[in-house]
Amino acid sequence: DGGITQSPKYLFRKEGQNVTLSCEQNLNHDAMYWYRQDPGQGLRLIYYSQIVNDFQKGDIAEGYSVSREKKESFPLTVTSAQKNPTAFYLCASSIVSGRETQYFGPGTRLLVL
Amino acid sequence: AQSVTQLGSHVSVSEGALVLLRCNYSSSVPPYLFWYVQYPNQGLQLLLKYTSAATLVKGINGFEAEFKKSETSFHLTKPSAHMSDAAEYFCAVSGYVGSTLTFGKGTMLLVSP
Numbered sequence: 001d002g003g004i005t006q007s008p009k010y011l012f013r014k015e016g017q018n019v020t021l022s023c024e025q026n027l028n029h030d031a032m033y034w035y036r037q038d039p040g041q042g043l044r045l046i047y048y049s050q051i052v053n054d055f056q057k058g059d060i061a062e063g064y065s066v067s068r069e070k071k072e073s074f075p076l077t078v079t080s081a082q083k084n085p086t087a088f089y090l091c092a093s094s095i096v097s098g099r100e101t102q103y104f105g106p107g108t109r110l111l112v113l
Numbered sequence: 114a115q116s117v118t119q120l121g122s123h124v125s126v127s128e129g130a131l132v133l134l135r136c137n138y139s140s141s142v143p144p145y146l147f148w149y150v151q152y153p154n155q156g157l158q159l160l161l162k163y164t165s166a167a168t169l170v171k172g173i174n175g176f177e178a179e180f181k182k183s184e185t186s187f188h189l190t191k192p193s194a195h196m197s198d199a200a201e202y203f204c205a206v207s208g209y210v211g212s213t214l215t216f217g218k219g220t221m222l223l224v225s226p
Contacts, residue, residue: 004156033213040122042203042218043157050211058213090156098211099145099164104156 002027004105006091011110013078013085021076021108023091031097032074036060037088037107046089049074050097078110086112115140115208119217127225132176132191134220136204139185146187147205147214148178157203163187174198199224 004025013019025032031050035043045058049068063082068074074093078085089108094100120135138144145164149157161172168180178189187204204217 006156035216040218043216045213048213088154092157097213098209099207101147101159101162102214104149104158106156107154109154 004091004093004103006089006105006108008108009106011108012113013110014113016080018077018079019085019110021078021089021091021110023074023076023105024072025074025091025093025103025105026072027093027103028071029093029095029103030071031094031100032068033092033094033102034058034064034066034074034076035090035092037090043090046076048097085110115144115206115212115215117204117206117215117217119202119204119220121220122218123221123223125223125225126194128196129193132189132194132198132222134189134202134204134222136178136187136189136217137185138187138204138206140206140208142208145207146178146180147207148172148176148187148189149203149205151201151203151219153200160189160202194222194224196224196226198222 007022033048034046047066049055065077091105092102094102116139118137148160161170163180171177176191201219203219205214
């Protein structure tokens with residue numbers, strides 16, 4: 001089955017710790033995205049990548065970093081500089097960026113200990 | 114620039130009643146518009162998409178939406194609500210080719226027996 005997988009489903013972060021969220025897709029999509037979801041805030045774009053080895057900041061990139069070394073993978077690192085990381089994180093992909101439909105993974109919930 | 118406003122963070126209906134979820138958009142170019150549904154602790158699933166081919170768009174699960182340029186609206190409707198429709202619904206807009214999606218803050222649909 002083609003789709004997007006995210007792991008882990010739940011992740012706990014200690015103060016001062018960096019954590020990495022995994023996102024993998026087997027849809028052969030060029031574009032991938034990371035969103036943060038907070039209650040009542042909708043989805044806010046963190047980073048996106050239109051092609052391998054290239055990515056752009058979204059609206060709330062501070063405290064986050066990404067890499068895109070393979071077409072299938074777009075991991076997100078939540079750094080210690082992100083002071084309020086507790087949220088639901090969603091990864092998505094589309095054939096290309098822009099007007100194409102985005103397909104979403106099941107999400108990772110990040111909690112701070 | 115592009116933006117989406119969803120009127121009403123919560124909408125309550127009785128089972129069998131009409132569902133109407135409101136979405137108004139702003140875009141400097143002819144937009145593509147999307148409705149997504151999210152069930153608790155899951156990713157987003159596409160309901161329907163407007164691409165300028167037809168103003169009335171039919172989606173999955175009996176939902177449809179009508180694009181009204183004069184009103185800059187793209188409201189989502191379903192003639193008869195079912196208990197399984199209870200979820201959060203997001204409207205999104207994409208403007209020019211190469212842009213990203215901008216999401217509204219979401220509307221939680223509550224369905225009572």
